[in-house]
């Protein structure tokens with residue numbers, strides 16, 4: 562008879578950075594010679610190797626087999642969480658990169674009908690299978706750099722059917738890859754050409770479509786792009802009301818190019834996160850602090866658009882707003898698939914500490930997805946998602962850049978990837 566009880570596993574010989582926020586935890590949750598006990602897809606215990614025998618004896622029921630796995634001195638961190646991506650799209654915008662280098666701005670290109678709209682045309686023309694193949698290849702690149710959980714937004718379909726197709730592709734990623742996927746509807750990303758001059762009508766349509774996508778199980782959260790080239794705070798609020806009516810959490814692309822007060826509005830709706838935030842005001846910071854909204858910083862977009870206004874990191878830190886870091890992978894403003902590179906940029910460009918940056922791609926990223934009670938930390942009861950690195954100390958993950966340090970990941974207690982331990 563097959564034994565269906567979850568396997569017990571001891572992961573030995575790692576340098577473990579738990580990133581746990583339990584009281585008394587040292588910086589990074591650092592355990593230089595650590596061990597992890599997992600039971601199926603959960604962590605049962607984490608601690609120093611010299612306490613592991615006693616812990617296992619106390620936790621594992623007598624007679625149960627325990628498999629040993631050698632970590633061979635790898636640095637072990639929680640699996641990285643990329644909490645803001647636009648992975649599902651077709652086409653390339655490399656030509657816009659050339660235009661921008663000749664002097665055109667991101668906003669000018671968008672106003673001339675390029676930008677998001679050009680990706681919408683390519684995405685609508687692609688089959689669902691083609692979109693899946695493209696998105697899966699991108700997801701594998703993220704995974705090769707330590708990612709075990711990813712948020713995937715729609716936003717390049719902009720019609721009832723095309724948005725649903727993109728969300729279905731995102732869900733399929735979660736079924737077919739060893740990856741946890743959270744989906745976000747970003748139908749309020751840009752005005753599709755068939756609604757030119759009728760932004761309010763388009764927002765009405767989005768509010769009508771949302772219940773059907775939700776009923777099909779396609780939506781974990783709802784986002785919008787609140788900006789002078791996209792939607793106004795009043796239009797954004799209508800989308801938030803539709804989300805609230807369905808019990809769905811919200812998040813927002815806010816204050817990326819200008820201060821439109823989106824962060825304060827999102828905070829009033831208890832937003833999980835406000836993202837970008839280069840032009841965030843003091844009022845916005847205070848509102849986010851009160852609401853417990855995560856500031857999701859996107860250094861890739863800042864860098865790639867050659868922005869010069871920094872997000873107010875010192876003020877966010879003072880206000881105690883948790884800061885997360887993500888790739889914002891998309892073809893227009895951040896075509897990167899390396900979350901570790903974003904850690905480096907968060908430090909060099911935004912002046913986060915290496916520990917803040919790593920917490921931003923693990924513990925705080927989990928909070929930005931509503932997964933803070935189960936993901937993003939190595940501690941008992943949490944998901945057994947961890948990444949293994951060729952590095953001596955966690956500060957090296959933000960310090961070294963342009964180098965692939967990830968040996969592999971363990972996801973839901975199972976080794977994944979060519980170099981994962983066997």
Ligand code: NIG
Pocket residue numbers: 676677680786814817862889891892893894895
């Ligand atoms: O997060 N800001 C809006 N959306 C994306 C860019 C989308 C695009 O240019 O295709 C972002 O940066």
Ligand code: FE
Pocket residue numbers: 645647814889891
């Ligand atoms: Fe984005």
